Amino acid sequence: xxxxxxxxxxxxxxxxxxxxxxxxxxxxxxxxxxxxxxxxxxxxxxxxxxxxxxxxxxxxxxxxxxxxxxxxxxxxxxxxxxxxxxxxxxxxxxxxxxxxxxxxxxxxxxxxxxxxxxxxxxxxxxxxxxxxxx
Amino acid sequence: xxxxxxxxxxxxxxxxxxxxxxxxxxxxxxxxxxxxxxxxxxxxxxxxxxxxxxxxxxxxxxxxxxxxxxxxxxxxxxxxxxxxxxxxxxxxxxxxxxxxxxxxxxxxxxxxxxxxxxxxxxxxxxxx
Amino acid sequence: xxxxxxxxxxxxxxxxxxxxxxxxxxxxxxxxxxxxxxxxxxxxxxxxxxxxxxxxxxxxxxxxxxxxxxxxxxxxxxxxxxxxxxxxxxxxxxxxxxxxxxxxxxxxxxxxxxxxxxxxxxxxxxxxxxxxxxxxxxxxxxxxxxxxxxxxxxxxxxxxxxxxxxxxxxxxxxxxxxxxxxxxxxxxxxxxxxxxxxxxxxxxxxxxxxxxxxxxxxxxxxxxxxxxxxxxxxxxxxxxxxxxxxxxxxxxxxxxxxxxxxxxxxxxxxxxxxxxxxxxxxxxxxxxxxxxxxxxxxxxxxxxxxxxxxxxxxxxxxxxxxxxxxxxxxxxxxxxxxxxxxxxxxxxxxxxxxxxxxxxxxxxxxxxxxxxxxxxxxxxxxxxxxxxxxxxxxxxxxxxxxxxxxxxxxxxxxxx
Numbered sequence: 001x002x003x004x005x006x007x008x009x010x011x012x013x014x015x016x017x018x019x020x021x022x023x024x025x026x027x028x029x030x031x032x033x034x035x036x037x038x039x040x041x042x043x044x045x046x047x048x049x050x051x052x053x054x055x056x057x058x059x060x061x062x063x064x065x066x067x068x069x070x071x072x073x074x075x076x077x078x079x080x081x082x083x084x085x086x087x088x089x090x091x092x093x094x095x096x097x098x099x100x101x102x103x104x105x106x107x108x109x110x111x112x113x114x115x116x117x118x119x120x121x122x123x124x125x126x127x128x129x130x131x132x133x134x
Numbered sequence: 135x136x137x138x139x140x141x142x143x144x145x146x147x148x149x150x151x152x153x154x155x156x157x158x159x160x161x162x163x164x165x166x167x168x169x170x171x172x173x174x175x176x177x178x179x180x181x182x183x184x185x186x187x188x189x190x191x192x193x194x195x196x197x198x199x200x201x202x203x204x205x206x207x208x209x210x211x212x213x214x215x216x217x218x219x220x221x222x223x224x225x226x227x228x229x230x231x232x233x234x235x236x237x238x239x240x241x242x243x244x245x246x247x248x249x250x251x252x253x254x255x256x257x258x259x260x261x262x
Numbered sequence: 263x264x265x266x267x268x269x270x271x272x273x274x275x276x277x278x279x280x281x282x283x284x285x286x287x288x289x290x291x292x293x294x295x296x297x298x299x300x301x302x303x304x305x306x307x308x309x310x311x312x313x314x315x316x317x318x319x320x321x322x323x324x325x326x327x328x329x330x331x332x333x334x335x336x337x338x339x340x341x342x343x344x345x346x347x348x349x350x351x352x353x354x355x356x357x358x359x360x361x362x363x364x365x366x367x368x369x370x371x372x373x374x375x376x377x378x379x380x381x382x383x384x385x386x387x388x389x390x391x392x393x394x395x396x397x398x399x400x401x402x403x404x405x406x407x408x409x410x411x412x413x414x415x416x417x418x419x420x421x422x423x424x425x426x427x428x429x430x431x432x433x434x435x436x437x438x439x440x441x442x443x444x445x446x447x448x449x450x451x452x453x454x455x456x457x458x459x460x461x462x463x464x465x466x467x468x469x470x471x472x473x474x475x476x477x478x479x480x481x482x483x484x485x486x487x488x489x490x491x492x493x494x495x496x497x498x499x500x501x502x503x504x505x506x507x508x509x510x511x512x513x514x515x516x517x518x519x520x521x522x523x524x525x526x527x528x529x530x531x532x533x534x535x536x537x538x539x540x541x542x543x544x545x546x547x548x549x550x551x552x553x554x555x556x557x558x559x560x561x562x563x564x565x566x567x568x569x570x571x572x573x574x575x576x577x578x579x580x581x582x583x584x585x586x587x588x589x590x591x592x593x594x595x596x597x598x599x600x601x602x603x604x605x606x607x608x609x610x611x612x613x614x615x616x617x618x619x620x621x622x623x624x625x626x627x628x629x630x631x632x633x634x635x636x637x638x639x640x641x642x643x644x645x646x647x648x649x650x651x652x653x654x655x656x657x658x659x660x661x662x663x664x665x666x667x668x669x670x671x672x673x674x675x676x677x678x
Contacts, residue, residue, distance in 0.1 A: 005186060005216075007216075009209055009210060022259065023260065043182065044181065044182045044221060046221070047250065047251040048139060048248050048249070049248065049251060054247065054248045055248075057234040057235050057238050057245045057246075057247060058238065058245075064239075066231050066235075070246055071214075071246035072212060072214060074212055076209075076210055078139075078141075078216065080251075083182065083184075093193065096193075097202040099195075100198065100202060101197040101198075104198060105198070106196040106198070106209065107195045107197075108194050108195075108207050108208060110186050110187060110191060110192040110207070110208075110216075111187045112185060112186055112187065113152075113185045113186065113187050124165075
């Protein structure tokens with residue numbers, strides 16, 4: 001099974017919903033989340049605030065530097081997302097379509113990587129140790 | 135407790151070692167990030183963490199008008215894209231920022247921290 | 263055996279077996295990269311061995327076996343997977359139950375995967391031509407007038423996305439198959455039009471695109487014999503292709519339908535196209551449901567190719583068919599083409615009124631200006647007609663068309 005990110009982008013050019021629609025969106029998104037949980041595919045989901053709520057952390061010469069604002073000064077930003085665990089892209093697209101309708105907004109679907117297994121990392125670390133010994 | 139998203143960004147296309155210059159650098163980063171994730175779990179901050187495939191693997195779904203339309207992504211053209219992220223639960227922003235600094239060191243990248251909406255913040259929106 | 267015989271056998275085997283070999287490997291190994299490379303290596307091995315060893319009795323079987331062995335060798339070398347996965351892959355299980363759904367031919371799976379909506383349109387075209395059509399990357403690059411490494415990258419990225427995003431290797435469900443099929447037909451039609459627009463002196467590979475599109479449509483027809491739009495697209499392309507020999511004058515100028523030497527039309531292709539159109543008309547009459555756009559366009563072309571001369575054309579039939587087309591696709595270009603037919607039935611004035619209503623969306627479209635020019639000419643409004651021809655010439659990049667429009671403009675009387 002593969003994890004997919006289903007993300008929504010927000011920004012000044014995105015048509016803002018009025019309060020009634022916003023209530024509908026919250027209700028409809030919750031309904032999709034419940035459906036996904038019942039189907040056993042739901043991993044996580046949440047909505048975010050705008051650029052003004054972001055902070056960026058950089059490590060410079062080993063010391064963390066915090067600055068106000070988002071990493072990238074783009075007009076649009078990640079507004080919210082869901083993570084589902086499904087066998088393939090077509091299945092992820094089914095959930096993305098439901099969320100697109102619920103959010104009244106396009107969704108971007110991106111697969112998560114299959115990270116190197118713990119065994120791979122440990123094997124490499126062991127190799128490093130033997131190389132250092134030589 | 136408030137939840138925060140800690141995001142890492144990277145270039146649109148990756149070489150064979152992800153965003154890293156060599157296999158060693160990549161595996162070292164994975165090892166350090168793994169250790170960081172374990173610390174997050176041990177100390178009760180961990181909610182979710184994972185790395186994303188590169189931007190060219192994204193697909194966009196628009197369901198606003200009748201039949202949903204599927205197109206090749208990514209949604210936005212940008213110099214850098216979301217490469218992966220953590221979701222943590224932390225008592226306040228300062229704690230989140232401190233954790234982000236550790237995460238940034240571990241993955242050798244800049245980390246952006248943003249709070250998730252809560253019931254209160256949604257309510258504030260609706261009460262406006 | 264002679265080298266010539268072996269070469270002929272290999273070309274024939276390529277035509278007949280490439281798709282099947284690639285599709286089978288794709289299913290077996292779940293990896294389009296592996297499938298493509300192994301298939302290419304198998305055909306290369308055939309080129310090496312068949313001249314000396316003779317052409318095998320079952321070329322397809324030989325190629326599949328050879329390709330499978332090469333794929334396994336590669337996977338072993340790369341040892342990308344745990345040993346138990348590798349072993350599992352080598353177990354052949356012909357009894358494995360096929361999932362329920364539309365015909366589960368491997369080739370159909372391959373076509374739907376190559377045309378998945380999550381891939382960019384030019385990626386779908388490139389991938390389909392490479393994996394289904396068997397064209398080389400160099401041929402596809404030349405056909406679409408891009409650099410070879412640009413095209414190679416396009417294909418590599420498409421395969422990488424399929425792998426990374428886990429685009430499934432399967433025929434879509436009954437609920438989705440019609441919509442997805444529309445995407446497949448769009449790819450085939452795009453290839454056809456790209457080839458059809460190729461002018462004289464163009465790289466001949468560009469003209470071969472129409473052949474390739476027809477081949478792809480025939481494959482779809484064999485795999486989906488009951489689908490109306492598949493039949494419609496094949497008929498449309500056959501009837502269009504049939505007129506190609508009469509389309510260009512010896513001086514490289516476009517010859518319009520009314521001036522074409524109908525004796526030069528390919529009667530065999532027309533016969534085949536008409537049979538498909540008749541089949542669809544009968545199916546619709548028997549309750550098959552509203553015909554889609556390719557079926558209607560094919561019927562329109564059938565009415566044209568049925569007429570011995572332009573004067574025998576049944577224009578009221580054509581207008582009626584365009585009415586059906588507008589009902590499902592009211593886009594400006596469809597309405598423009600309908601207006602051209604209306605001119606023959608109701609006269610140029612009525613048609614011009616309809617055409618002028620399309621000025622806003624179509625002002626920069628050469629066919630819009632050319633149509634206006636012809637209608638204004640018939641109404642004796644020569645100055646306006648000349649101006650429209652000039653706009654049409656400016657808007658078209660096709661030299662054959664420019665030559666034709668230039669001549670029509672120059673044949674107008676002196677400005678008054």
